[in-house]
Amino acid sequence: MSLGKSNSNYSKLAMLFHWGFVILFAYGVTKQVEDLNQLDDFDFFKFEITFAFIFLFLLTIRFIYMKRTQSSSLPPETPKVQKIAAKFVHNSMYVLLSATVLSGLLIGLLYWLEFKDGIIINSIIIIHELVINILYLFIGIHIIAATYHRFKKDGVWSSMVPILKEKIKN
Ligand code: HEM
Numbered sequence: 001m002s003l004g005k006s007n008s009n010y011s012k013l014a015m016l017f018h019w020g021f022v023i024l025f026a027y028g029v030t031k032q033v034e035d036l037n038q039l040d041d042f043d044f045f046k047f048e049i050t051f052a053f054i055f056l057f058l059l060t061i062r063f064i065y066m067k068r069t070q071s072s073s074l075p076p077e078t079p080k081v082q083k084i085a086a087k088f089v090h091n092s093m094y095v096l097l098s099a100t101v102l103s104g105l106l107i108g109l110l111y112w113l114e115f116k117d118g119i120i121i122n123s124i125i126i127i128h129e130l131v132i133n134i135l136y137l138f139i140g141i142h143i144i145a146a147t148y149h150r151f152k153k154d155g156v157w158s159s160m161v162p163i164l165k166e167k168i169k170n
């Protein structure tokens with residue numbers, strides 16, 4: 001018996017990016033702005049903006065690295081529609097993560113420009129919250145899909161998840 005089927009598929013850096021972002025995103029959500037007036041605290045404001053820029057920078061590096069060097073662990077015989085669905089969910093998560101940060105930065109910019117109330121900033125806040133909720137939905141679908149592959153024991157789970165690896169016969 002050996003552990004994991006295709007766990008060499010993703011590089012160590014790819015796994016670091018994936019799991020590092022899970023932590024970074026969870027951190028971003030837990031310390032979220034709960035009330036617009038919190039942005040009056042300049043240290044808090046500076047921290048939010050700095051965090052958002054670091055997040056966006058690392059996300060860009062991750063995206064370029066993943067697209068240039070890595071590919072999905074789906075077995076070659078996977079139906080085309082399933083391959084397209086996986087790609088769609090993965091790409092959508094990149095789009096939604098970027099849109100979360102960009103809409104957050106736009107809120108910050110408007111606030112800094114003294115648009116502290118009114119239809120413009122409130123619309124962007126609604127968009128920011130909507131994007132985040134759609135992102136939660138995609139993350140949910142992604143985790144369900146990963147769990148499905150764990151049951152299928154096709155190596156997809158073990159290629160990215162360092163725990164509960166599939167046991168296969170040599
Ligand atoms: C914030 C939460 C998460 C996000 C945004 C996310 C995003 C992604 C993305 C974009 C990929 C494609 C590879 C890449 O570009 O890095 C991926 C792959 C993968 N993720 Fe996640 N992920 C999250 C959480 C999880 C969790 C909790 C699990 C497992 C329980 C998981 C399991 C996997 C697996 C197995 C793959 C490989 C899929 C394949 O090779 O086709 N992910 N993830």
Ligand code: HEM
Pocket residue numbers: 025028029032033034035036039045048049051052055100101103104105107108125128129130132133
């Ligand atoms: C990685 C970056 C960010 C993450 C993960 C994030 C996350 C969140 C989350 C989870 C919410 C609550 C959504 C809901 O209740 O449905 C929220 C709301 C909000 N965020 Fe962000 N955010 C980010 C960046 C920013 C930035 C840079 C700003 C502005 C400087 C900002 C300003 C706000 C505001 C004003 C709200 C609404 C608060 C209210 O309910 O009054 N966010 N954010």
